[in-house]
Structures are given as structure tokens and as C-alpha cells.
Amino acid sequence: MQERRGWTRRVFAWLNASTDESSHRIYGERKRALLGDLTGDVLEIGPGTGANLPYYGKDVRWTGVEPNVYMHRYLRRQAARLGLDADLRVGTAERLEMPSESVDAVVATLVLCSVDDVAATLREVQRVLKPGGRFVFIEHVAAPRGTALRRVQAVVRPVWQCCADGCHLDRETWVALEEAGFARLDYERFRAAVPLPIVAPHIAGTATTHAAGRLPTPQQDAA
Numbered sequence: 001m002q003e004r005r006g007w008t009r010r011v012f013a014w015l016n017a018s019t020d021e022s023s024h025r026i027y028g029e030r031k032r033a034l035l036g037d038l039t040g041d042v043l044e045i046g047p048g049t050g051a052n053l054p055y056y057g058k059d060v061r062w063t064g065v066e067p068n069v070y071m072h073r074y075l076r077r078q079a080a081r082l083g084l085d086a087d088l089r090v091g092t093a094e095r096l097e098m099p100s101e102s103v104d105a106v107v108a109t110l111v112l113c114s115v116d117d118v119a120a121t122l123r124e125v126q127r128v129l130k131p132g133g134r135f136v137f138i139e140h141v142a143a144p145r146g147t148a149l150r151r152v153q154a155v156v157r158p159v160w161q162c163c164a165d166g167c168h169l170d171r172e173t174w175v176a177l178e179e180a181g182f183a184r185l186d187y188e189r190f191r192a193a194v195p196l197p198i199v200a201p202h203i204a205g206t207a208t209t210h211a212a213g214r215l216p217t218p219q220q221d222a223a
Helices: 002-018 020-035 069-082 118-128 148-163 173-179
Strands: 041-045 061-065 086-089 103-109 129-140 184-191 201-208
Touching (some): 020 201, 069 086, 103 118, 118 173, 173 184, 173 201
Parallel strands (some): 041 061, 061 086, 103 129
16 A cells, blocks of 8 residues: 555656646746745745745745655755755644744645645644744635535545545635634635636635734634
């Protein structure tokens, strides 16, 4: 089983690298808007083959945590091409080997669909963010309940999960974000122009942690 999982992870890494150009066409505008003004220490969870690296500013100090080791050579090649000093680590989003309140921003794009525990991941995100820090995300999500697309997602999910490195097609990620306790949550829903309609429903936005010394207040969302 472990050998089979390694084989699928290797293929998934190759597929990610081969589709980076199409990713730029699909998400480029949103990534420029969400990532372009980040500064300081930025942690990216699940950076894959480095599709986000071209959108960061030159003054960003970037750390990536990627559990699929077969992604690493593609990402290091991308970082070298861009002249980015990348600190790439193996690890999981549910247990980040980072000090508390140590980063200015955390980035996740097309990642929360595949983590084992979304709530634990978001707790770790909040732990490592500095007070007032930002969590930036772009995620494909479940289609509305009761729709034909949602039913298709549910049927396809087991096979898709096996082939796509644990990806859950019908995960209601926005619910976990709304329940995570961020000081502020702003996101939009959109349908991405992807070849497969089953992964077309998306959300993108920013969640902000509480400022130092501030008690939690009801979060605001712009869903």
C-alpha cells in the first residue's frame, strides 16, 4: 500500500508541474490580487510545484511546508529560476513545525481540500500567525447541496481521492473557515474556468487573526 501511495504521489507531482501554465491562466488575476502585496515572513502550506512563487514580492521571506516529497524538485527548480531563497520543509498542515506568532501571512491554494483535518489545520494557521496576520486562500469546494453536480462529486470522490493525493471534491471548506474564529473573514465564491466541471466551484479570500490584546469579536464574512 505504501509503495502504491508513493507511485500515485509521484504521478500527481508530475501532473501538477505539467499544468502550472494553465494554473496561471485560471488563477493568475486572483493570485496577483491576493499574494502580490504580502510582505515579511510568509508560510505557504502545500506549495506543490511552486505555482504561487511568481506572485510574491521580492522582499518576502518564504517558507513552504509540502508533505509530498516528489513535489520538491519541481519547486526548488522554480525558486531558483525566480531567484527566491526558499526554505522548503517536509511536514503536514495539521502540525506545523513553526513557532507561535512567527509569520506575517499563511497561504493555501488548492490545499484545504486534501488535508486530513481542516479544523486542526486552521488552528495551526492561527497559532503561527502574528497578531493581525493574514491567511490567504483559494480553494475548490463542494457544489451547492441538492444539485446534480454535488451528487456527481459525491459519487466520484472515492476514486478522485485516491488518484489526487487525498483531495475531497465535496468538502464544504467555507463552513470550517466560518467556524474557525478568525477576527475577520472575507471571501467570494466563483466558478473557475477549469476543464473538469466537478472542481469548478471555488472560494477565494482572506482571513485575519485578532490583533494583540484584542478579545475575539463576531467575525464578518462576505460570502
